[in-house]
Amino acid sequence: MAKVIFSSELQLLTGEDSVSIAATNYRDLVAELLLRYKKLSEGEILKMAVAIDGEVIPDPLLEPVPSNGEVHFLYRISGG
Amino acid sequence: MTKTHVTTTVNGEDTEFLCEPNETLLSVLRNELQLTGTKEGCSSGDCGACSVTMNGRLVCSCLVLGVEAEGAEIGTVEGVSNKENLHIIQEKFLEHAALQCGICTPGLIVSTKALLEENPDPTEEEVRYYLAGNLCRCTGYDKIIRAVMDSAEVMRGGA
Amino acid sequence: MSESQEYKYIGQRTIRPDGFDKVTGRADFGADLSLPGMIWGKILRSPHAHARIKNIDTSKAEAHPDVMAVVTHQDFPAVSAGGFAVGEGQVDFKDLSRNVLADDKVLYHGHAIAAIAAKSEAAAEAALSLIEIDFDVLMPVLDIAEAMKPDSPLLHDDLFTQGLAEQPEKASNIASRMELKKGDVDAGFAAADVVVERDFSTPTVHQGYIEPHATTVRYDEDGQSMVWCSTQGHFDVRAIISTLLSMDLSKLKVVASEIGGGFGAKTTVYLEPVALMLSKKSGRPVKMAMTRDEVFRASGPGSATRSRVKIGATKDGTITAMQAQLNYAAGAFKGSPMGPGCMTAFTPYDVENMYVEGYDVVVNKPKAAAYRAPGAPQAEFAAEMAVNELADKLGIDPIEFRLQNAAKEGTQTIYGPQLKVVGLVECLEAAKNSPQYKQALAENQGRGLAAGFWFNIGGQSSVVINMKPDGTGTIVEGSPDIGGSRASMQMMAAETLGIDTSRLTPVVADTEHIAYSATTGGSRTTFATGMAVIEAAEDVVRQLKERAAAVWNVTVEQIDWADGVATNVASGDKLSVADICETADKTGGQVSGRANINARGAGPSFAVHLCDVEVDKETGKTGVVRYTAIQDAGKAIHPSYVEGQYQGGAVQGIGWALNEEYVYSEDGVMENAGFLDYRIPLSSDLPMIETVIVEVPNSFHPFGVRGVGETGIIPPLAAVATAVSDAIGVRMGDLPCSPPKVLKAIQDAS
CATH class of the missing domain: 3.30.365.10 (Aldehyde oxidase/xanthine dehydrogenase, molybdopterin binding domain)
Structure with missing residues (x-):
């Protein structure tokens, strides 16, 4: 089970700050989150950056998620 | 308005151009003579990106009218190096990494050349005050000052 | 080394x-390209900071023999609201379209309203006065605190605060709220022996690149249109223009000229879509370049902020809780760098209990753009000032205090993941060992130190x-x-x-x-x-x-x-x-x-800066007498240009701390829109900037590189303001520490 930790924006939609999800890759993990949280939309998720086990991955669609991995949704940074 | 015919010398070459009576030398250099090495940063004489020499004196070309160039000798960044080699100042700017974006560089090279012709052995403080009219937003000036001091030393025939 | x-x-x-x-x-920079048959474009800008546009009459301008084309917002296709990540974060296309040329409202003094292309630059400029506009002038809102009040005049009737638990029913100037938390700050403050709580403010500032925005374009009805411009990202310029003008990407070639500085501000567009529309209507190539006045009034400055920070620690120097409210002025449209500000404020510290809330607030000023580590200098200024004050109150050396609480590998950040290997401790040790830190101060001098953190991407x-x-x-x-x-x-x-x-x-x-x-x-x-x-x-x-x-x-x-x-x-x-x-x-x-x-795997870069100043107590003028910038590069590929980034960041930050600010009249007109009055640092203002390149490699890069460009502008704000405070014995919480403000602080204290 991967542990998913939501940003404060997403917490408003999920109603909780974290959840454990059984998924082996990011695509399945997002599908599971969308099933679980009716208020959450794909657009909201795509707006966020993602860190898997601490490594920020800009667009992780095809990314594997380790079985005890930590997935953080965070505000997307771009910079000057 | 009727354009005025002006005969002048730019970087040692006899040059003629037509300009509006209210057109700046900066605009003439860039738009009439296609000498775009001289840059426009403010058009109010505050940034020094348009620095050129006029009869040997350092001026902001945005504050000089094109018609004032009549009979004068104008020096721009395009005239600093000869056909074969960079000027020592240009070499030192590169060696010391005294530029990042490079937009202020032509003005600074022209100003530095004017400084070292006036004062071949300036102190750091003299360099800092002479170049205070040339704004650079990238470098924090440190490497520029070092490049100028090193240029001065080499041009004096030192190490 | x-x-x-x-x-x-x-x-x-x-x-x-x-x-x-x-x-x-x-x-060849942005303004250096000319094309055969090229004409010049100029923009008519709003004389009001806040007004409704009742009517625009361009007929006289269009009839003028020198004028080849006139465009207004009505010439552009309708664009629906929608996001795009670039520069300062999410860009909303509808907002961008209304910023490029105002729709029914002007929202800041200098807001573009219409554009003219004519045979010469002077002719285009002269013809602007032929456009007649009927305004309904409205009350401007300039200050963040005023704009946040429930009864404040509204910039947008359709702006509702995002990020609240309940969807608001009333429109507001507060575009969004964000909250980050970790642990229990109330318990943390209860465990503290000493607590510091203070308000801070930073002004609207400009990136101050020496090259004004400039572009030359050629619209081609059948083939491929060309945009030449000074930009930090020509692919994103292509994406933005294709949306704003409803053009296929394949019909648009964007060429990045040499760029004369950007610092984040050249990550969006101002002139490019307008120039292309003028070219389309005139059938001629068009060149446009901003004047310096236009750059100040109508490009994208860095956000002003108002913030409140509270930090508590035990007597032995362990920080127990850190809390902040950070309010950012976005300018005329939503989207300040409030998010990264909230995320960076306390990241140099490994502290159990943290709470940060941020507000993104619209005001009648130009829409803020990214500015070097966007949002972080303002947030970390407030945090570092409070940390320094707390160290003072505890009687602990500011470097030792930071070392005791420093973020390191495994530190849980407030915004999400744990930090990987980072070099903050190494930077602090380097500061402790620097010649400057060992040098005694003279009379009327003061010393300040601050840390900085930026993610890098x-x-x-x-x-x-x-x-x-x-x-x-x-x-x-x-x-x-x-x-x-x-x-x-x-x-x-x-x-x-x-x-x-x-x-x-x-x-x-x-x-x-x-x-x-x-x-x-x-x-x-x-x-x-x-x-x-x-x-x-x-x-x-x-x-x-x-x-x-x-x-x-x-x-x-x-x-x-x-x-x-x-x-x-x-x-x-x-x-x-x-x-x-x-x-x-x-x-x-x-x-x-x-x-x-x-x-992926960008490595954060920490920095520590040391600043010594001397204050003239009769005039309030501050001079920087010695400065050392220390930063983790991961690996310096070209040490001279890494040092250059440290030095340039430090000096931009010194300007922000000591002099730079947008000065506004009551009716919202910027009163210092030129380099003479918006005074960026000159060579004569500064000493050499000493640098130390710390190298703690980023394991995700083959050579260990972290980014180095942005972090260097973060520490100077608090390092300089702390040094000034130290020199005069009064804590300076409002930037800039300009001579009148410093003089007043000295006089009020005595």
Whole structure:
């Protein structure tokens, strides 16, 4: 089970700050989150950056998620 | 308005151009003579990106009218190096990494050349005050000052 | 200290490949391109900070013989609200469209309303006065605190605060709220022996690049239109224009000129879509360039902020809780860098209990753009000032206090993941050992120290390396080079290929000649585009080995590759890169290496700055007498340009701390829109800026690179303001510490 930790924006939609999800890759993990949280939309998720086990991955669609991995949704940074 | 015919010398070459009576030398250099090495940063004489020499004196070309160039000798960044080699100042700017974006560089090279012709052995403080009219937003000036001091030393025939 | 023994090219101080053109005046910047038949465009700007546009009459202007085209917002297709990540974060296309040319309202003094193209720049300028506009003038809102009040005049009737638990029913100037938390701050403050709580403010500031925004465009009805402009990201300019003008991407070629500074502000568009519309209507190429006045009034400055910070610690110097409210002025449209501000404020500290809330607030000022580590300098200024005050109250040295609470590998950040290996402790140790920290201060002098944190980013980069028959190569990249990054690309390719830097020419290609590359920003270029260069160079090496094997009629396994030479293991024969490229026609055609990546694993960069100032107590004028900038580069590819980033960031931050601010009249007109009155640091204001390059490698990059461009502007705000406070004995919480403000603080205290 991967542990998913939501940003404060997403917490408003999920109603909780974290959840454990059984998924082996990011695509399945997002599908599971969308099933679980009716208020959450794909657009909201795509707006966020993602860190898997601490490594920020800009667009992780095809990314594997380790079985005890930590997935953080965070505000997307771009910079000057 | 009727354009005025002006005969002048730019970087040692006899040059003629037509300009509006209210057109700046900066605009003439860039738009009439296609000498775009001289840059426009403010058009109010505050940034020094348009620095050129006029009869040997350092001026902001945005504050000089094109018609004032009549009979004068104008020096721009395009005239600093000869056909074969960079000027020592240009070499030192590169060696010391005294530029990042490079937009202020032509003005600074022209100003530095004017400084070292006036004062071949300036102190750091003299360099800092002479170049205070040339704004650079990238470098924090440190490497520029070092490049100028090193240029001065080499041009004096030192190490 | 950073010169490396293990590499041949990396760590050397080579001459930059674009240097010759830059010192001779040959480099072409945004305003330097002219095209046959070209005409000039100028923009009519709002004389009011807040007004409804009742009517625009362009008929007289259109009738003028010199005028070739007039455009207003009505000429642009309707754009629906929608996001796009660039520069300062999410860009809303509808807002951007209304910023480029105002729709029914003007929202700041200088807001673009209409544009004219005419035969000359002077004629275009003169014809602007022929456009007649009927305004309904409204009350402007300039201050964040005023704008946040429930009864404040509203900029947008359709702006509802995002990020609240309940969807609000009433429109507001508060565009969004954000909250980050970790642990329990109430319990943390209860456990504290000493608590500091204070308000801070920072003014609207400008990035101050010396090159004004400029563009030359040619619209082509049937073929491909061309936009030449000074930008940090021409691919994103292409994406933005294609949306704003409803054009296919394939119909648009964007060429990035040399760029005369950007610092984040050249990550969006102002003139480009307008110029293209003028070109479309006139059938002529169009050039537009902002004046310095326009740059100040109508490009994208850095956000003003108002914040409150509270920090508590035990007597032994352990920080128990950190709390902040950070309010950012976005300008006329939503989207300040409040998010990264909230995320960075306390990240230099490993503290159990933290709480940060942020507000993004619209005011009648130009829409803020990214400015070097967007949002972080303002947030970390407030945090670092409070940390310094707390250290003082506890009687602990500010470096020791930070070392005791410093973020390190495994520290849980407030915004999400734990930190990987970072170099804050190494920077603090370097500060402690610096000559400046050991030097005693003279009379009227003060010392300040502050830390800074910035994430750095990765993202998409594309690189092709084309080898030529003589064994030289061209590195084709898509990342505009804003401070010398072509030198680092050349060095990383040389290191990987084993050939001299002088044999490699880096080129920033236009949008047709290389695949998409993300905007230069977030300190990403040497990291991410560098990774693509290395990968493309490895691709070249792989092919060169195959070709060498073909020449000798052996398998690739029998080829040994080192220092740019292929060795036939069996025979001992050798072929250089040049040898292999010379016969490439006979072994399968020319060799090109390629990499298209979406780089991950960007390494955060911490910095610590030390500032000594001397204050003239009769005038309030502050001079910086000594300054040391210390920062973790991961690995310095070209140490001179890394130092240059540290020095440039430090001096921009010194300007922010001491002098720079937008001064507004009550009716919302900027009163100092020129370099004489908006005074950025001059060479005569400064000492040399000492630098220390700390190298704690980023394991995700082949050479260990972290980004270096942005972090350096974060620490100076608090380092300088703390030094001023130390010199005068009064805590300065409101920037800038300009002479009148310092003088008043001295007088109020005595």
